[in-house]
Amino acid sequence: MTFMQQLRQRWDASGSLVCVGLDPEPAKFPRRFAGDADAVFGFCRDIVDATAEFACAFKPQIAHFAALGAEDALERLVAHIHSVHPGVPVILDAKRGDIGSTAQRYAAEAFDRYAADAVTANPYLGGDSLQPFLERADRGVVVLCRTSNPGGADLQDLAVQRDGDTGPARPLYQHVAETAAREWNGHGNVALVVGATWPEQLREVRAIVGDMPLLVPGVGAQGGDAEAVVRNARAADGTGLMVSSSRAILYASAGDDYAEAAARAARALRDTLDAARRD
Numbered sequence: 001m002t003f004m005q006q007l008r009q010r011w012d013a014s015g016s017l018v019c020v021g022l023d024p025e026p027a028k029f030p031r032r033f034a035g036d037a038d039a040v041f042g043f044c045r046d047i048v049d050a051t052a053e054f055a056c057a058f059k060p061q062i063a064h065f066a067a068l069g070a071e072d073a074l075e076r077l078v079a080h081i082h083s084v085h086p087g088v089p090v091i092l093d094a095k096r097g098d099i100g101s102t103a104q105r106y107a108a109e110a111f112d113r114y115a116a117d118a119v120t121a122n123p124y125l126g127g128d129s130l131q132p133f134l135e136r137a138d139r140g141v142v143v144l145c146r147t148s149n150p151g152g153a154d155l156q157d158l159a160v161q162r163d164g165d166t167g168p169a170r171p172l173y174q175h176v177a178e179t180a181a182r183e184w185n186g187h188g189n190v191a192l193v194v195g196a197t198w199p200e201q202l203r204e205v206r207a208i209v210g211d212m213p214l215l216v217p218g219v220g221a222q223g224g225d226a227e228a229v230v231r232n233a234r235a236a237d238g239t240g241l242m243v244s245s246s247r248a249i250l251y252a253s254a255g256d257d258y259a260e261a262a263a264r265a266a267r268a269l270r271d272t273l274d275a276a277r278r279d
């Protein structure tokens, strides 16, 4: 089954638009993990098991593992999700982008080493740099379009015009959305990242890309408005969104109830999103 088929089935089966982000920071782990050499895996596994029923996807962030030398924990975590929660797609957040020969190795890293169903990719190097990801038709390629951070505007909002365009200049992120929909999505395996912190841009992107899935980080710790995300960016059938939250779920409690607190936070976000899409 392809990533897109899996995602659509999961939206239906879970009734959830929540993507649970897995960004391990040992300093924030509950005290019971102190001195545990396998704390990164153990903590993330507990969060996964507690939140899976409320998740349309999981999104481990690679730097949060690699910076700790915990790549092995990431490999085992993805294997755990596939075996214990089959049907919940894993998006590896790696934001890769490089010349073709190197991008090919990044694709092998994400899809073969880590067995991710999808990967985030940076389009700055252009279409040929995305090709090694795009040609893996069964996997998803989640292309950065309008990122959630304050500086997302610095370059992504620059008004630009392609050679030969006759209309007015448009923000670069809109060109990314249009190119993704028209040129990069030949296998139907492309999604876009648009931050929850930019509701107007979410609306603009949705208008450009039709029903293409959007990964929307920035609710929770970054303060994005979950209801505005749904209002502005749901697809025609009420799905189309993976609204991603990491810290607000992972670290909902620093006590022994961390897993239950994470489940409550994920369920609350699911319910908020679900109510908004029924409005």
Ligand SMILES: O=C(O)c1cc(=O)[nH]c(=O)n1[C@@H]1O[C@H](COP(=O)(O)O)[C@@H](O)[C@H]1O
Pocket: 021, 023, 061, 093, 095, 120, 146, 147, 148, 149, 193, 194, 195, 217, 218, 219, 220, 221, 222, 244, 245, 246, 247, 248
């Ligand atoms: O690609 C991403 O996942 C991403 C894109 C973006 O525009 N903004 C963004 O915050 N992210 C990631 O989403 C997660 C957000 O974490 P929280 O703010 O804790 O929910 C982090 O892992 C970021 O690296």
